[in-house]
Amino acid sequence: xxxxxxxxxxxxxxxxxxxxxxxxxxxxxxxxxxxxxxxxxxxxxxxxxxxxxxxxxxxxxxxx
Numbered sequence: 638x639x640x641x642x643x644x645x646x647x648x649x650x651x652x653x654x655x656x657x658x659x660x661x662x663x664x665x666x667x668x669x670x671x672x673x674x675x676x677x678x679x680x681x682x683x684x685x686x687x688x689x690x691x692x693x694x695x696x697x698x699x700x701x
C-alpha cells in the first residue's frame with residue numbers, strides 16, 4: 638500500500654486500532670487486508686483495517 642493511503646487510513650480512524658479500540662501513534666498501527674481476493678487488492682480502501690501490531694499478529698495467527 639502506498640504510504641499516503643496508509644497514512645490517510647490511520648488518520649481516518651483517529652489513530653485507533655479497529656480491533657481493541659486503543660489509540661496509538663502512527664507508527665504503532667498497521668494496515669491489514671481483509672479479503673485477499675478482493676477486486677482492487679490492497680489498494681481498495683474498503684478492503685483494509687487499521688490494527689495495532691498486537692491485534693494484527695493475532696488475526697494472522699488465527700488464519701488458516
